[in-house]
Amino acid sequence: MTEREQRWALITGASAGIGEECANVFAQNGFNVVLVARREDRLRKHANWLESKYGVETHVIQADLEKADACHAVFDETERMGLEISALVNNAGYGVPGHFSASEWAHHEASIELMVTAVCRLTYLYLAKMKEHHYGRIINVASLAALVPGSAGHTLYGAQKAFLVKFSQSLWAENYGSGVHVSALCPGFTYSEFHDVIGVREQMSELPKFMWMDAKTVAEQGFQAVMDNKPVYVNGRWNKFVAWMARHLPPSLIEAIIRRQSAKVRRQEV
Amino acid sequence: MNTDQARERWALVTGASAGIGTAFARDLAARGFNVVLVARRAERLNQLGAELEDQHGIKTLVAAVDLSQGGARERLFKATEAQNIQIEMLVNNAGFGIDKGYTEQELDDQAAMLQVLVTTVAQTCRLYLPGMVARGHGRIINVASMAGVMPTIIGQSLYGACKSFVIKLSENLHLEYGDKGINVTAVCPGLTRTEFFGPANMEDDVKDVGDFAWSEPEEIAALGIEAVTAGEPLALPKGFYRTYARIVGLLPRWVQYWMVRKFNKTASGTNPH
Ligand SMILES: NC(=O)c1ccc[n+]([C@@H]2O[C@H](COP(=O)([O-])OP(=O)(O)OC[C@H]3O[C@@H](n4cnc5c(N)ncnc54)[C@H](OP(=O)(O)O)[C@@H]3O)[C@@H](O)[C@H]2O)c1
Ligand SMILES: NC(=O)c1ccc[n+]([C@@H]2O[C@H](COP(=O)([O-])OP(=O)(O)OC[C@H]3O[C@@H](n4cnc5c(N)ncnc54)[C@H](OP(=O)(O)O)[C@@H]3O)[C@@H](O)[C@H]2O)c1
Numbered sequence: 345m346t347e348r349e350q351r352w353a354l355i356t357g358a359s360a361g362i363g364e365e366c367a368n369v370f371a372q373n374g375f376n377v378v379l380v381a382r383r384e385d386r387l388r389k390h391a392n393w394l395e396s397k398y399g400v401e402t403h404v405i406q407a408d409l410e411k412a413d414a415c416h417a418v419f420d421e422t423e424r425m426g427l428e429i430s431a432l433v434n435n436a437g438y439g440v441p442g443h444f445s446a447s448e449w450a451h452h453e454a455s456i457e458l459m460v461t462a463v464c465r466l467t468y469l470y471l472a473k474m475k476e477h478h479y480g481r482i483i484n485v486a487s488l489a490a491l492v493p494g495s496a497g498h499t500l501y502g503a504q505k506a507f508l509v510k511f512s513q514s515l516w517a518e519n520y521g522s523g524v525h526v527s528a529l530c531p532g533f534t535y536s537e538f539h540d541v542i543g544v545r546e547q548m549s550e551l552p553k554f555m556w557m558d559a560k561t562v563a564e565q566g567f568q569a570v571m572d573n574k575p576v577y578v579n580g581r582w583n584k585f586v587a588w589m590a591r592h593l594p595p596s597l598i599e600a601i602i603r604r605q606s607a608k609v610r611r612q613e614v
Numbered sequence: 615m616n617t618d619q620a621r622e623r624w625a626l627v628t629g630a631s632a633g634i635g636t637a638f639a640r641d642l643a644a645r646g647f648n649v650v651l652v653a654r655r656a657e658r659l660n661q662l663g664a665e666l667e668d669q670h671g672i673k674t675l676v677a678a679v680d681l682s683q684g685g686a687r688e689r690l691f692k693a694t695e696a697q698n699i700q701i702e703m704l705v706n707n708a709g710f711g712i713d714k715g716y717t718e719q720e721l722d723d724q725a726a727m728l729q730v731l732v733t734t735v736a737q738t739c740r741l742y743l744p745g746m747v748a749r750g751h752g753r754i755i756n757v758a759s760m761a762g763v764m765p766t767i768i769g770q771s772l773y774g775a776c777k778s779f780v781i782k783l784s785e786n787l788h789l790e791y792g793d794k795g796i797n798v799t800a801v802c803p804g805l806t807r808t809e810f811f812g813p814a815n816m817e818d819d820v821k822d823v824g825d826f827a828w829s830e831p832e833e834i835a836a837l838g839i840e841a842v843t844a845g846e847p848l849a850l851p852k853g854f855y856r857t858y859a860r861i862v863g864l865l866p867r868w869v870q871y872w873m874v875r876k877f878n879k880t881a882s883g884t885n886p887h
Contacts, residue, residue, distance in 0.1 A: 443790065444739075444740065444743070444786075444787065444790060444791075445740060445743040445744050445747060445791075449737055449740050449741070452736060452737075452740060453733065453737070456732065456733055456736065460728065460732060460779070461725075461728055464724060464728065464772065465721070467716075468716065468717060468721060468724065471716065471717050472717040475717065490782070493785060493786065493789055494782070494785070494786035494789060494790070495789070495790075496790050498786065499783065499786040499787055499789075499790050500736060500783065500786075502782050502783075502786050503736070503779045503780075503782040503783035503786060504779065505782075506778045506779060506781070506782035507732070507775045507776065507778055507779040507782075508775070509778070510762065510766070510774050510775040510777075510778035510779075511771060511772070511774075511775035513765065513766075513871075514716075514765075514766045514770060514771035514774050514775065515716060515771050516871075517765065517766075517767075517768075517871065517874045517875055518715055518716060518768050518771055520875050521875075575871060576867075599789060602789055603789065603793075
């Protein structure tokens with residue numbers, strides 16, 4: 345067995361969308377995979393498929409990462425099983441639709457626990473070992489929303505993703521040359537269950553096709569980006585263009601665009 | 615008396631027991647605001663409260679809470695609601711730093727940092743926004759940092775990310791609620807002469823930095839209040855930092871990254887942590 349074959353990648357939110365595709369890409373590249381999410385049946389099915397398709401080992405951990413002790417439980421389990429996690433994909437996430445002040449705080453807080461706190465904690469727990477082994481790959485799935493002004497419904501989400509971009513950039517620099525790579529992945533609109541989960545599928549399907557990417561491509565590019573040690577990777581030409589515009593257009597123009605976008609696409613609530 | 619009460623203006627300042635927060639409280643009191651003073655150290659808050667009432671004839675309310683604890687923000691909100699205090703100006707300022715590399719820090723300190731710098735900021739906005747929206751008027755100042763704007767160095771991986779969160783949240787809230795009479799500003803201090811560096815174990819790191827890079831807390835408070843009044847979502851200190859941000863912002867990303875890596879190398883060479 346080569347060393348490469350013993351490497352494990354742990355992917356959160358591996359039961360659907362981008363996370364599921366990340367698991368495929370890592371397996372395809374010879375990593376064994378630990379799949380983490382709440383829907384265990386889905387994870388098991390996918391794990392079996394990965395084993396037969398790529399001949400890798402898999403392990404499934406059912407976890408709700410919004411819960412306070414979940415990260416430690418996941419870490420303890422991989423430790424107990426003796427799995428050396430060489431790659432970590434912090435992908436689990438969702439948006440809370442509607443106006444910021446329209447949603448219950450509990451809902452917002454849960455999303456912070458999942459997309460900020462759990463990411464920090466899992467990174468903390470696994471990064472120390474990666475540094476010891478002089479090999480590590482960490483992908484934090486952020487979003488284009490981190491790089492552009494947010495429309496309504498993206499207010500907290502954009503801030504959470506901006507956190508992840510900055511967190512990744514800093515850890516990238518902190519670990520440069522240590523064998524540990526850290527990348528923030530910034531997809532734009534991606535076909536997954538994301539927009540079903542937040543119930544805006546219909547509005548979203550009005551957006552033109554060229555704005556959309558498929559989760560497989562997003563995951564493949566993410567894999568390549570972290571292997572190449574890119575601190576921030578924006579998926580696709582259209583999204584790169586949007587990110588570029590957000591950096592260079594006058595703020596007043598961007599504001600006007602965003603306000604229009606908010607009114608058009610988002611459900612209007614009080 | 616009754617008409618006075620109707621015109622009562624209240625501000626709430628977190629981290630009012632020291633540094634930039636105290637400066638905010640003083641500035642707002644001088645402008646005629648009543649102030650809710652929030653931090654852990656009650657004695658200091660009581661002292662400041664008495665001083666401000668004396669000097670400016672305003673009212674104060676002291677709320678001694680530890681914002682790193684779950685439930686603290688709700689308790690704070692209940693306390694102001696119970697007194698029928700309508701917050702017109704919210705200043706999220708409480709914060710602290712941690713030194714060392716990311717994996718050398720304590721997980722508990724990191725958890726507290728996320729609570730104070732991320733969760734508290736978002737939640738106090740969530741708690742006080744509906745009232746502001748209903749009244750059609752509100753001002754929110756979130757104290758971020760240049761660390762949220764510029765590439766960060768070792769020891770700031772979590773802190774810088776938290777401050778980026780604050781900046782983005784402020785910008786997005788400004789966009790979402792600007793047309794409802796709510797102005798939101800992230801003010802980004804650079805090095806500021808406060809008590810920040812003792813607890814963060816950073817006194818040695820900053821002691822040789824020249825005067826040009828330092829602000830007084832009073833300047834930061836004035837900067838924040840002026841920017842939020844003018845409806846600017848982002849405020850950087852004039853002079854060195856504004857120029858620095860502009861220049862670095864013009865550089866390609868790879869140059870920025872190269873600079874940070876260089877800096878980290880020297881930092882980890884000369885630095886005990
Ligand atoms: N789709 C887009 O347009 C888009 C754009 C930019 C960024 N992103 C980001 O990409 C990431 C993946 O999203 P996606 O588009 O693939 O969405 P998705 O198809 O809805 O998948 C989300 C995944 O996260 C998991 N998850 C949600 N809550 C969880 C919890 N509490 N604990 C553990 N796992 C949880 C879900 O699994 P269970 O429900 O089984 O737990 C699911 O596997 C997210 O971080 C999202 O913000 C998506
Ligand atoms: N000084 C700088 O160079 C600088 C630069 C950029 C940004 N900042 C930011 O400016 C803000 C104010 O910092 P400062 O420089 O004025 O520092 P400081 O003098 O140390 O004051 C920090 C304040 O935050 C309060 N605080 C800390 N933890 C708290 C908790 N768990 N619950 C409630 N209150 C808490 C402290 O009060 P108690 O200890 O009494 O609770 C104190 O009033 C922070 O957000 C900081 O990140 C400072």
